Amino acid sequence: MPGVVMDQVFRQLFNSIDEGVIVTDPDGQIIFYNSEMAKLEELLSEQVVGRYLNEVYDAVTVESSEHLSVVLTKEPVLEKHKTYFTNKGKEVTIVASTFPVLEDDQVIAVYSVCKDISKFKELLTKTMQLHDQIGFEGQEPRGNNGTRYTFDSIVYASSAMKDLVASAKKAALADGFILVFGETGTGKELLVQAIHNHSPRKHEPFVAINCAAIPETLLESILFGTTKGAFTGAVESKGLFQQAGNGTLFLDELNCMSINLQAKILRVVQERMVRRVGGTMEIPVRCRVISSTNVDPWESVNNGSLRKDLFYRLAVMTLFIPPLKDRKEDVEALIHSFLNRYQKIYGFGQVQIDAVLKDIFLRYQWPGNVRELEHIIESAMNMLDGRKVITVDHLPHYLRAKFVSQDGTFPEYYKKGSNTLAHVLREVEKQVIRDALKSHDGNITRAAESIGIARQNLQYRIRKLDVQNF
Incomplete structure (x- = not known):
């Protein structure tokens, strides 16, 4: 009875999730097929369960089927983009991860978790078309170039940031490829926008993309553009290399891009030509490329997440943004800047920060860097109860718990003079x-x-x- 109950529980569980799930035995016979997979492929469960893969799908071979290849390799296949046809002629575009189920080192089953991206791609294509239509034609230069920040936007008091800004201004005028690296929250895009607005390209578009936020197959379409028929719903659309025109393309978190796509980026920056997905025509690339990593790029090269040849190509000039914990002189300047900004936004008068809390802030390690400090100040401003002084009591709970012990005292590390x-x-x-x-x-x-x-x-x-x- 417990086994029957668990079988019902698992079936109900897998039929309630938003991803398609298909399970086969080692011979390729389908033993489970959830409702989302049936909706995706427009098939009925009774038409699929009990049949073999080659009876349900066209052109099934060990090379084309992740289920059959996983039986042989015993290794999972992760985030594989795939377009295929069912035996009913339905074209399906998915991203799937396929895993073996092992018992005594033998594969007893294989299952895939599948995400439908065909509609996502259609939406992406429409969005890119709209971007093409509004573009930058007819817009006023400067301020309407896709940026918000200049070097005047950078708040600092430390000599390290003074040296960085001076180097960045020189790099802006040199017009070569730049690699910026710094921890998450240090302000990489702020610096890159400032470089763009200080460069001869300041009247041209600034286009940015976070390489960690988008799946590889979609990122390729976004960067290079698409041709009509490249995939379901695809039409002619410009990629970001084209949309940037004579301006700047910022590739944020380059080290999170797949190695396969990095190779294609390397070809584009070397040849200064781009080919749309599904196309054959070479299109000239005129934009400047600035990239960033959220870890030391040498570490990324050494662990294999960043191609060495791409690193050398894009790191003609490198700029390192120190973490906030290493430039405590900037903490107080940033506090005053954020206080001034948010007291205007929320309509407060002059707001101050308690001396004890300020001393704690100067000793805190700031793992989220400037972004964390800004969010904490904004959150505290929202918690003010009529007073005009921010104290530890106004901090988010997770942070207050770090600074204040259960007995109401401050841990030794945050006491003034204790820095062991x-x-x-x-x-x-x-x-x-x-x-x-x-x-x-x-x-x-x-x-x-x-x-x-x-x-x-x-x-x-x-x-x-x-x-x-x-």
Whole structure:
């Protein structure tokens, strides 16, 4: 009885989710087919369950069928884009992940979880067409170029950010490829927009895309454009390389793009030509490409998430944005900037921050960087109860729990003058850098490679930590 009950539970569970699920035995016989998969392929469960894959789908081979290949390899196939036909002539476009079910190292079943992206692609095509139609033709230059920020938008007080802004202004005028790297929330797109608006291309479009937010197959269509018939519902549409025109294309989180697509990007930036998905005509590329990574690019190269040849091609100039924890001088300047912004938005008078909370902020490590600080200030402003001073009590609960112990006291780390952990970590980092430099006779490039960071990052750390005697 328990087995029957569990079987009913699992069937009801799989029939209630939004993804299609199909399960086969090792011989390719279909043993489960949920209602979403039936809707997707326009088939009935009784037409499918009990039949073999080649009886339901056209041209089923070990090479074309993930289910049959997984039986042989015992390895999952993840996020595979696929267009195929059922035996009823229905064309289906999906992204599917296929997994083996193992018992004593033998495959006893294979299942796929499938997402329908055909409608998503149609919507994407219509959106790109609309973007083409409104484009940038007839718009006033500057301010209507797709940007919001200039170098005047960057708030800082530290020498590290002063040096960065000076380098970024030089890079803007040089007009070569730029790679910006910094942790999430440090303000990479703000800096890139400022570079665009300081460059000779400032009157041209600025177009940005987050490479981590969109599946590979859709990202390719967005970047390169499509031709009519490239997939169901596809029409002629420009990709972002074309839409950027003579302006700037910003590829955010480049290290999250698939290696396969990185190879295609490399060809475009080398040849300065792009070919639409499904097309044969080569179209000239005139835009400047600026890219970013949210980790040290050398780390991405070493772990295989970023092609080395693409890194060298796009990193003609590199700019490193230090994390907020390493430029505490900027914290107070940013606090005042965000207070001024949000007290105007919410119609408050002059709002201040409690001295105790300010000291805590100066000692906090800010894993979310500037973005986290801004969100905390905005959240606290919403929690003000008539007073004009923000205290620990106005912080989000998750953060208040970090700063205040159950007995109402502050942990030692956040008390003024207590910096033991930070001091120890600083000294360890200094020693690692000093040892690397000594091992490579002071050669910064080789020392940086040996500890897995970029040369520019190491130079910054040497200055920041005041590393000497190497």
